[in-house]
Amino acid sequence: MSTNLMPDDRRHLAMRLSALQYLVAVAFAALAVGFWVFQVAQHQKFAEMAENNHLRRLPLPAPRGVLLDRNGKVLVENKDIFNIALVREQTKNLDATLQTLAAATGVAEAQLRETVERRRREPSYRPIVLIENATPEQYIAVRARQWELPGIFGQVVPSRRYPEATAAHLFGYVSEITEAQLQKAEYDGAEPGEIVGQAGLEQAYNRLLMGTEGNRTVIVNSVGREISTLDSQSKPPVEGRAVQLTIDAEVQKATEDGFTIAGLNGAAVVLDPRNGEVLSFTSRPAYDPNAFAGGIDRATWASLNTDELRPLQNRALQGRYSPGSTFKMAVGLAGLEENVVNPDFKVFCAGGATFYGRRFACHKKEGHGWVDLRHAIEQSCDVYFYTVGNMLGVDRIHKWATLFGLGVKSNIDLPNEVQGLVPSTEWKAKYTKEKKWYAGETISVAIGQGQVSVTPVSLAVYAATLGNGGTRVTPHLIKAVNEGKGWTPVPAPPPQSKVDVTPEKLAAIRDGMWMVVNAGGTGRRAQIPGHDVCGKTGTAQVISNQGRLAAAKSGRNLRDHGWFVFFAPRDNPEIAGVVFVEHGVHSANAAQITRHILNTYFAKKDGNPLPPPPTREEMRLDFSDRFARGAEGGQ
Amino acid sequence: MFERRLFFHVDWLLLGAVLLLTGIGVAMIYSTTYVTLSNGAGHPGPQVWTQMYALAIGMVALVICLMIDYRMFAEHSLMLFGGLVVLLIFVLVKGSTQMGAQRWIPIGPFNLQPSEFGRLTVALLLAMVFGENRRGARNTSDLIIGGLFTGVPLLLIAKQPDLGTAVTLIPVFLGVAYLAGLRLRLLGVLALAGLMIAPVAWKFALKDYQRQRIETFLDPEKDPRGAGYQTIQARVTVGSGGLTGKGFRQGTQGQYKFLPVAHNDFIFSVLAEEQGFIGVLVALGLYLFVILRSIEAARWEASFRGLRSR
Numbered sequence: 001m002s003t004n005l006m007p008d009d010r011r012h013l014a015m016r017l018s019a020l021q022y023l024v025a026v027a028f029a030a031l032a033v034g035f036w037v038f039q040v041a042q043h044q045k046f047a048e049m050a051e052n053n054h055l056r057r058l059p060l061p062a063p064r065g066v067l068l069d070r071n072g073k074v075l076v077e078n079k080d081i082f083n084i085a086l087v088r089e090q091t092k093n094l095d096a097t098l099q100t101l102a103a104a105t106g107v108a109e110a111q112l113r114e115t116v117e118r119r120r121r122e123p124s125y126r127p128i129v130l131i132e133n134a135t136p137e138q139y140i141a142v143r144a145r146q147w148e149l150p151g152i153f154g155q156v157v158p159s160r161r162y163p164e165a166t167a168a169h170l171f172g173y174v175s176e177i178t179e180a181q182l183q184k185a186e187y188d189g190a191e192p193g194e195i196v197g198q199a200g201l202e203q204a205y206n207r208l209l210m211g212t213e214g215n216r217t218v219i220v221n222s223v224g225r226e227i228s229t230l231d232s233q234s235k236p237p238v239e240g241r242a243v244q245l246t247i248d249a250e251v252q253k254a255t256e257d258g259f260t261i262a263g264l265n266g267a268a269v270v271l272d273p274r275n276g277e278v279l280s281f282t283s284r285p286a287y288d289p290n291a292f293a294g295g296i297d298r299a300t301w302a303s304l305n306t307d308e309l310r311p312l313q314n315r316a317l318q319g320r321y322s323p324g325s326t327f328k329m330a331v332g333l334a335g336l337e338e339n340v341v342n343p344d345f346k347v348f349c350a351g352g353a354t355f356y357g358r359r360f361a362c363h364k365k366e367g368h369g370w371v372d373l374r375h376a377i378e379q380s381c382d383v384y385f386y387t388v389g390n391m392l393g394v395d396r397i398h399k400w401a402t403l404f405g406l407g408v409k410s411n412i413d414l415p416n417e418v419q420g421l422v423p424s425t426e427w428k429a430k431y432t433k434e435k436k437w438y439a440g441e442t443i444s445v446a447i448g449q450g451q452v453s454v455t456p457v458s459l460a461v462y463a464a465t466l467g468n469g470g471t472r473v474t475p476h477l478i479k480a481v482n483e484g485k486g487w488t489p490v491p492a493p494p495p496q497s498k499v500d501v502t503p504e505k506l507a508a509i510r511d512g513m514w515m516v517v518n519a520g521g522t523g524r525r526a527q528i529p530g531h532d533v534c535g536k537t538g539t540a541q542v543i544s545n546q547g548r549l550a551a552a553k554s555g556r557n558l559r560d561h562g563w564f565v566f567f568a569p570r571d572n573p574e575i576a577g578v579v580f581v582e583h584g585v586h587s588a589n590a591a592q593i594t595r596h597i598l599n600t601y602f603a604k605k606d607g608n609p610l611p612p613p614p615t616r617e618e619m620r621l622d623f624s625d626r627f628a629r630g631a632e633g634g635q
Numbered sequence: 636m637f638e639r640r641l642f643f644h645v646d647w648l649l650l651g652a653v654l655l656l657t658g659i660g661v662a663m664i665y666s667t668t669y670v671t672l673s674n675g676a677g678h679p680g681p682q683v684w685t686q687m688y689a690l691a692i693g694m695v696a697l698v699i700c701l702m703i704d705y706r707m708f709a710e711h712s713l714m715l716f717g718g719l720v721v722l723l724i725f726v727l728v729k730g731s732t733q734m735g736a737q738r739w740i741p742i743g744p745f746n747l748q749p750s751e752f753g754r755l756t757v758a759l760l761l762a763m764v765f766g767e768n769r770r771g772a773r774n775t776s777d778l779i780i781g782g783l784f785t786g787v788p789l790l791l792i793a794k795q796p797d798l799g800t801a802v803t804l805i806p807v808f809l810g811v812a813y814l815a816g817l818r819l820r821l822l823g824v825l826a827l828a829g830l831m832i833a834p835v836a837w838k839f840a841l842k843d844y845q846r847q848r849i850e851t852f853l854d855p856e857k858d859p860r861g862a863g864y865q866t867i868q869a870r871v872t873v874g875s876g877g878l879t880g881k882g883f884r885q886g887t888q889g890q891y892k893f894l895p896v897a898h899n900d901f902i903f904s905v906l907a908e909e910q911g912f913i914g915v916l917v918a919l920g921l922y923l924f925v926i927l928r929s930i931e932a933a934r935w936e937a938s939f940r941g942l943r944s945r
Binding site: 040 | 810813814816860868870871872873874875876877878887888891892893895907911912915916919922923926927930931933934
């Protein structure tokens with residue numbers, strides 16, 4: 001290159017400078033476009049991310065609705081408990097945090113980890129409750145080591161408080177909503193971690209009771225410290241509805257006391273036969289619903305599930321037992337209403353009778369002699385009902401038993417009711433292999449044995465229907481709901497069915513039941529002077545006597561169950577029900593528990609002081625096991 | 636050497652733009668470091684005062700530089716370069732170690748970071764080397780000499796280690812070489828060589844943490860809670876600003892420290908968050924103006940004095 005090219009050089013530089021300027025301009029344009037993409041095109045996304053950073057919606061659990069008894073006594077309420085919760089987003093090292101927390105509180109690290117693992121799909125800013133119902137010591141330990149535990153904080157939440165040892169199966173229990181429940185429509189709107197009813201009334205009326213979770217929206221900084229509360233975005237929780245139950249706390253307590261003092265398991269349902277209101281509802285053995293309220297620990301849950309006595313089973317709704325002699329009124333009523341017999345129809349009981357070539361024994365070996373319907377009920381004469389049952393045939397028994405509530409669901413407003421069974425030829429043809437009904441089978445059915453099975457609640461409805469003259473009331477537990485503006489009565493559900501029974505015919509049945517209690521019958525223990533109690537005992541064999549010999553060594557409890565169904569007073573009854581004593585051997589023991597229930601009810605009604613719970617001696621329990629008994633026959 | 640005329644030929648627009656940018660910077664630092672006390676009162680963070688002091692020092696330096704003809708620096712650039720290399724070696728031997736790197740020389744209350752003078756010194760020296768009384772397009776030997784003058788401080792700085800500052804010397808070298816008339820073909824070859832060396836350098840020259848840093852820069856989701864956190868939060872900060880921004884002192888990302896040390900290298904994110912895309916355009920516009928105006932100044936300088944006046 002030579003010197004005369006110098007101006008070129010200058011042009012060269014000018015060109016290169018211009019090129020550089022363009023390059024810079026283009027680069028800045030690209031930068032501007034980049035900012036446009038972030039700030040305008042994707043603004044929504046980043047704005048949300050920024051909001052998730054500094055806005056924290058802390059759930060405020062709603063207290064569940066209070067449950068009151070029919071007189072306004074509080075049965076189930078709420079108390080505040082401490083929970084220790086984790087916000088994963090705020091932890092730096094989750095493993096170390098859990099380890100420190102485990103050491104501080106004495107809770108197994110594996111358990112904490114499992115809880116976190118189970119909820120890992122939830123947004124990381126939503127608190128996970130790690131320790132429910134923490135002890136004050138645990139709470140203090142966590143507070144003391146707050147700086148080592150980023151993301152761990154304590155929350156005060158309302159928790160369910162149940163009365164001691166009362167009506168566990170009635171109330172049910174609550175616990176954290178399950179994954180499966182979250183998918184269901186009936187839990188629409190519920191958030192993970194919310195507390196919902198899992199059994200009993202808590203489950204049946206969860207919608208009413210659960211209220212609406214609120215939240216407090218706070219501004220937090222990067223280490224999770226709250227800067228301030230955003231009132232405009234916060235929402236207070238709405239407490240669940242207060243619900244008034246039909247339950248009478250005193251009658252309920254009397255029922256529970258009866259079982260406790262007698263040391264027996266079983267079930268009892270007491271109704272108002274005029275409308276189906278449930279006055280008391282018991283299943284024994286029970287569990288402590290309080291154990292669930294603050295999150296049940298694994299050992300307790302396991303033992304509840306493996307306990308041979310099955311405390312979680314609601315026997316009143318889910319236990320199916322043969323009704324034994326309590327079934328006899330259904331057979332007698334069927335005979336009367338189908339005009340097969342009249343109340344004066346007599347049968348000679350010689351301690352047993354032969355039907356279709358097979359001998360059926362009466363529970364009284366020496367026989368009752370000539371008995372009419374009233375005395376047959378009073379004495380619980382098996383031969384009488386064998387005879388009437390044989391004349392009726394199984395289908396007419398089925399018809400009347402069903403009309404009075406047996407073998408069908410009561411449709412009580414509690415979840416998971418089980419249906420009993422009163423056989424019929426149709427049932428046998430449809431559901432059994434054998435298909436054909438043999439007339440001989442009817443004989444056993446006539447005294448409530450054979451294939452007949454009932455739940456305690458259905459027997460209570462049966463007693464109520466006998467008492468009110470044919471209206472199969474629907475047992476129910478809710479009397480009124482407080483929507484926040486005073487009590488709104490909840491109308492009683494309509495009866496399941498209604499049949500007009502000829503009054504004279506029903507009177508004969510009631511007479512027999514009155515004699516059971518007030519004359520020479522088997523239910524004298526339930527006698528209450530001045531209140532005309534009507535009742536009927538029944539025995540449900542757990543196993544035949546022959547089978548029992550064979551199984552004697554197995555160690556299982558094979559003693560008979562005892563029943564007592566009742567209503568009172570005889571005319572226009574206002575209380576009816578059933579007491580079932582599991583392996584209680586004698587129905588007299590059930591009648592004894594009934595006695596305390598009725599004593600309490602009538603004392604309250606008459607304005608007298610409530611009777612004290614009877615002593616065990618006063619109950620005169622009878623556990624003598626009459627092992628060698630006739631092959632069939634109930635008392 | 637004392638050019639009185641310069642006072643009257645100051646490019647006030649350029650100076651104004653620079654001061655405006657500085658002012659925006661101080662305002663943003665004020666905004667994001669503001670501490671609100673529980674009684675409602677508050678005060679800006681101490682970083683605002685640091686920045687103000689720095690501004691004052693900068694203004695003094697500006698005046699001094701105006702008084703001295705910059706060509707004097709170019710003339711003495713070799714000496715300056717020598718001083719730089721000495722300081723860089725000194726730092727490697729005796730410098731104070733902070734945050735795992737040996738970059739600083741403590742002088743009283745200050746920390747002198749010699750590498751900060753690297754770009755300026757290298758630029759001056761390269762300008763001298765390429766601007767030597769030589770003609771025509773620069774050739775390979777110029778490239779090698781220039782490369783050596785760039786490479787020595789680059790390696791010294793990279794050794795601290797401060798790779799980030801070290802690599803900023805490369806565009807300085809390329810920029811000066813380009814304007815000095817380096818053949819574009821040579822630049823192309825250089826770029827090609829760089830491309831070919833890159834994978835080798837990736838594999839052998841870089842340490843694990845350096846590779847990781849580049850990886851998380853390219854894909855911050857790889858380690859969102861660790862190395863990628865700052866990048867992700869910076870994006871959130873910028874993106875959440877929207878068109879008009881959240882308003883002065885209303886930013887949440889910087890205010891609540893989701894974007895750590897926002898007042899430092901990430902102050903532009905704070906501007907983007909609080910003043911939105913509009914604020915960003917204003918700032919970008921000012922920067923663009925400053926750069927174009929500076930290049931324009933080079934053009935005037937060249938045409939005014941003639942490229943080969945010396």
